[in-house]
Each structure stands twice: as structure tokens, then as C-alpha cells.
Amino acid sequence: MNPLNPTLTPARHWKDIPQQVSHRAMSSEGRRRVVFGGLKTAVIIGALALLAWGGVELASVFQDDPKKMPEVVKATQMKDLVLVTDGVLDQAWLAHTLALPKGTSLMELDLFQLRTRLLASGQVRAATLTRNFPATLAVTLAERTPMARLQVEDKAGAPQTLFVARDGVVFEGAGFDPKMTETLPWLAGVKLARQGGAFLPITGMEPVAELLAKAKLEAEHLYVNWRVVSLARLESDGEIEIGTKEGTKITFGATEDFFRQLANLDAILDAARAQPDKALREINLAVGGQVPVAFDGLSAQTPPAAGAVKPASSVTKPLLFTGLSNH
Numbered sequence: 001m002n003p004l005n006p007t008l009t010p011a012r013h014w015k016d017i018p019q020q021v022s023h024r025a026m027s028s029e030g031r032r033r034v035v036f037g038g039l040k041t042a043v044i045i046g047a048l049a050l051l052a053w054g055g056v057e058l059a060s061v062f063q064d065d066p067k068k069m070p071e072v073v074k075a076t077q078m079k080d081l082v083l084v085t086d087g088v089l090d091q092a093w094l095a096h097t098l099a100l101p102k103g104t105s106l107m108e109l110d111l112f113q114l115r116t117r118l119l120a121s122g123q124v125r126a127a128t129l130t131r132n133f134p135a136t137l138a139v140t141l142a143e144r145t146p147m148a149r150l151q152v153e154d155k156a157g158a159p160q161t162l163f164v165a166r167d168g169v170v171f172e173g174a175g176f177d178p179k180m181t182e183t184l185p186w187l188a189g190v191k192l193a194r195q196g197g198a199f200l201p202i203t204g205m206e207p208v209a210e211l212l213a214k215a216k217l218e219a220e221h222l223y224v225n226w227r228v229v230s231l232a233r234l235e236s237d238g239e240i241e242i243g244t245k246e247g248t249k250i251t252f253g254a255t256e257d258f259f260r261q262l263a264n265l266d267a268i269l270d271a272a273r274a275q276p277d278k279a280l281r282e283i284n285l286a287v288g289g290q291v292p293v294a295f296d297g298l299s300a301q302t303p304p305a306a307g308a309v310k311p312a313s314s315v316t317k318p319l320l321f322t323g324l325s326n327h
Contacts, residue, residue, distance in 0.1 A: 078106050079135040087143025088175035089123065094139060097121065106131045122171025122198070144169060146176065147209045148187040148229060166209035168201035183224065185212070185242075189232030204234050207254040211240060219262045222269070239286050247279070253286030261285040268293055 083094050098114055111129045118127040118141065126142040146163035150170065154160040163173040164187055173181070193200045208229060215223040228243035234254060242250040252261050264285055272280045275295070282294040 076105055076134045077103050078109070078137055080137070082132075082136060082138045083141070084139070085141040085143060087123070087141065087145070088177075089141060089143060090175060093174055098139075100137075106133065106135065106137060109137065120198070121174070122165075122169050123173060144171065146173060146181065146184060147205070147212050149181065149184045150187050150190075150192075152192065162199070164202060164205060166205060166213075168203060168205035170199040170202065185226045185229045187231070188228050188243075189230035189234075189241075202231075204231055208234070208240055211252055211254075211258050214258045215262060218259065219266060222262065222265060247281070249282050251282075251284045251286050256286065256288075264291055 078100070081091070081095060081098075081100070083089075083091050097117055099117075100109070109129075109131070111131075115127050115129055118124045118139070123144055124141050125144050128140040130138045130140075132138050144165035144167070147166055148164045150162040150164060152160050152162060160172075161181075162170050163176075163181070163184070164170055170192065187202075190202050192202075208231060212223070212226075212229065215226070225244045225246065226242050227245050230241040230243070233239040233241060233251075238254045240252045240254050242252065244250065250265060252258065265283060268283055268291065269280075272278075272293075272295075278295040280293070281296055282292070284292045
């Protein structure tokens with residue numbers, strides 16, 4: 001027996017032999033099924049698009065040309081009033097303000113007039129009214145938030161509390177929590193003017209609202225003692241004056257960084273607590289790094305000696321407090 005020649009290539013399996021085999025051609029029946037399936041899908045997509053377009057056109061016709069609407073739709077009474085708001089106004093307020101007559105249909109509503117009624121309150125900043133056929137009126141409101149309070153006299157001469165928003169709009173307010181409104185400072189140093197039975201917006205409220213919002217958010221322990229905020233010197237000197245419950249007058253610079261001024265105020269009040277026998281009367285934060293601070297000349301807690309002459313007005317002793325830097 002001859003030995004195996006190691007140079008010979010071992011026999012390959014039949015699966016390793018390349019074979020020239022063409023793919024089986026699709027039958028005519030298979031082609032028909034594919035074409036039919038594609039046409040069916042296209043027809044369905046086209047029908048859905050046609051229905052959607054028809055719905056949009058029909059809604060447009062109903063909105064723009066009520067005469068083309070079927071009589072049965074015109075005669076359908078409005079059943080639902082839906083309210084969506086970002087504030088505190090509720091369904092009862094909405095129904096009372098709109099005062100829709102009973103038995104009315106959606107197409108009988110004057111949406112422009114109803115929107116005017118909602119905006120007349122002042123508390124509503126923006127309003128959108130939408131007819132949802134057959135019998136629903138949807139109302140979406142954006143409300144103003146009160147930043148301060150005002151006290152005026154009504155037509156009968158009785159005191160009335162009004163609210164002022166960030167943009168200076170004055171409104172009566174409805175739905176607010178009394179516990180919240182009682183924390184709002186009173187606004188002073190402003191002149192109210194009427195136009196068409198309503199008060200004109202108060203100018204200069206934007207920086208005041210920013211100061212109040214920042215104090216409430218970042219220094220609420222200071223904000224809770226603020227009783228009055230005055231705009232008397234805002235236009236002339238760029239200053240906002242705060243009167244506290246303890247009688248201290250605090251002056252802020254309207255163009256200065258409120259956070260730094262609040263930080264200085266907090267530090268000054270902490271230092272003043274170390275002198276409980278003196279009443280802190282004035283703090284001027286609007287002058288920069290050197291903050292003038294004034295105390296009463298007489299002790300706030302110790303009464304004058306017997307026989308002493310009480311001064312006609314408090315005598316103040318000015319001090320300088322080195323404020324915190326911006327860094």
C-alpha cells in the first residue's frame with residue numbers, strides 16, 4: 001500500500017461545490033396579490049385623508065358661514081360649559097360673568113362679546129372661547145396674580161380692597177385665599193385714574209413686583225414684616241420705600257441688584273438685634289456699599305425719665321453699615 005501523499009487536497013463535500021441556481025420567479029398570482037395589497041393600502045390612506053379634510057372644511061363652514069349649518073345643529077341647546085384656567089376662578093364665576101341665557105345654542109353666542117365680558121374683570125389676562133359642537137362651549141383663561149393691595153372708596157363711600165398685578169392692572173379679585181391676600185403689602189404713593197368706569201393701570205409696577213416676588217421667594221422672613229410699599233419716589237429718584245410693621249422705613253434702589261440689597265438688609269437687621277434698647281427707624285439700601293442706618297435717639301423700650309420733656313419728633317442717630325459686596 002502506497003502511503004498517502006500529504007500534498008493531495010482532500011475531497012470537498014458536495015455542499016462546497018458552487019452551483020448556478022437561479023431564484024424561482026414569482027408567479028403571476030403572487031404578483032397580483034402584491035399589487036392588490038398595495039392598492040388596498042393606498043385606497044385606505046386616501047379615504048382617511050379625505051375624511052380628515054372634509055371634517056376640517058365642515059368645521060370651517062360652520063364657523064364662518066352658520067347659514068350653511070343644518071337647522072338641527074343650529075337649534076341644539078348648549079348643554080356644557082367647560083373651564084380651563086391657570087388661576088383660581090371657578091365654574092360659578094364663569095357662569096355668572098358670561099350670564100348666558102337659558103336655551104341658547106352655540107351658534108347664537110357672540111364669542112367676541114363674551115370674551116370682552118371676561119377681560120373686563122381685570123383678573124383675566126387672556127381668554128379663548130371655542131365652540132365644540134354640538135353643545136359645548138370651552139373657555140380657557142390666563143389669570144393675573146396680585147402683587148399688592150389698594151384701599152379705595154366705592155361709590156357709596158365705603159372702603160374697598162383692590163389688587164394690583166405685576167403689569168399694574170387694578171382689579172377687584174375673586175377666588176383668592178384670604179390667608180394669602182392678607183400677606184400682601186398695601187400700595188401707597190400712587191394716583192388712580194379712571195377711564196370708562198375702570199381704573200387705568202399703575203405705571204412703574206414692574207420693578208416693584210420684581211422686588212416683592214424676590215423677597216417673598218428668597219427672604220420670606222423679611223417679606224412677612226413688610227406692610228406698605230410706596231412708589232412716591234420711584235419716578236423722581238428711582239427708589240422704592242418699604243414700611244414695616246415695626247415702623248422701620250427701608251429704601252431700595254429700583255435699578256440696583258435686589259438680591260444684594262436684601263442680603264444687606266438681612267445683615268443689618270441681625271446687627272440691630274444686638275441693640276435691643278434702640279429702635280431702628282431708617283435703612284437706605286439705595287446708595288451702594290455704605291448703607292446709612294438711623295436709630296431713634298430715645299430708647300424704644302425705656303420710657304423717658306419723670307419730668308423730662310418729650311421731643312416733638314424722634315431724633316435719629318445716623319450710622320453707616322458697610323454693605324456686602326457683589327462677590
